[in-house]
Amino acid sequence: NAGVTQTPKFQVLKTGQSMTLQCAQDMNHEYMSWYRQDPGMGLRLIHYSVGAGITDQGEVPNGYNVSRSTTEDFPLRLLSAAPSQTSVYFCASSYTNRAYNEQFFGPGTRLTVL
Amino acid sequence: AQSVSQHNHHVILSEAASLELGCNYSYGGTVNLFWYVQYPGQHLQLLLKYFSGDPLVKGIKGFEAEFIKSKFSFNLRKPSVQWSDTAEYFCAVIGTDSWGKLQFGAGTQVVVTP
Numbered sequence: 577n578a579g580v581t582q583t584p585k586f587q588v589l590k591t592g593q594s595m596t597l598q599c600a601q602d603m604n605h606e607y608m609s610w611y612r613q614d615p616g617m618g619l620r621l622i623h624y625s626v627g628a629g630i631t632d633q634g635e636v637p638n639g640y641n642v643s644r645s646t647t648e649d650f651p652l653r654l655l656s657a658a659p660s661q662t663s664v665y666f667c668a669s670s671y672t673n674r675a676y677n678e679q680f681f682g683p684g685t686r687l688t689v690l
Numbered sequence: 691a692q693s694v695s696q697h698n699h700h701v702i703l704s705e706a707a708s709l710e711l712g713c714n715y716s717y718g719g720t721v722n723l724f725w726y727v728q729y730p731g732q733h734l735q736l737l738l739k740y741f742s743g744d745p746l747v748k749g750i751k752g753f754e755a756e757f758i759k760s761k762f763s764f765n766l767r768k769p770s771v772q773w774s775d776t777a778e779y780f781c782a783v784i785g786t787d788s789w790g791k792l793q794f795g796a797g798t799q800v801v802v803t804p
């Protein structure tokens with residue numbers, strides 16, 4: 577199994593540009609989520625999904641959209657990038673959203689918005 | 691709302707020294723607790739977890755953590771660190787009724803010098 581994969585690894589955008597961060601898992605996990613990691617703030621939940629067709633907002637959803645058309649994929653879209661969105665983005669998945677399920681993290685995407 | 695506090699942001703110690711990282715949380719119900727590690731340039735990996743039972747849990751690479759319910763704490767320990775333990779360590783908490791919403795601490799950067 578590849579686990580959780582993310583593309584791209586690095587991205588530089590200009591303010592106002594849009595892009596999609598890709599996340600895929602091959603473990604047949606129901607639950608997928610997106611976090612952003614900023615220095616001194618740990619990881620903060622952006623959006624999550626408990627299954628195909630179901631998404632919800634996390635702690636810091638503004639400026640981001642998600643959709644979940646398949647179990648495997650959970651892309652994160654930035655519609656109009658802002659410098660405040662410069663961060664490292666991690667996708668995670670777990671078998672279900674129950675608290676006892678370990679979440680597995682992808683390798684991250686480092687995004688810089690100029 | 692749940693929150694997680696990690697006591698130290700940066701720790702520098704020599705090889706063979708003992709390590710203890712503090713983690714306190716606030717939450718009004720039952721929680722599951724985790725310590726994750728992020729080695730330089732890598733994604734988060736699970737070190738250990740506590741769900742119930744023996745409050746002293748052992749994880750990978752010689753790490754252990756003790757859950758003290760009365761103090762809302764889940765401190766991470768390792769008796770003798772190695773240079774390869776240089777990493778960032780994150781404490782994370784999830785309420786058993788929080789449906790997948792992990793709350794992370796800000797992280798502690800640990801540097802082990804030879």
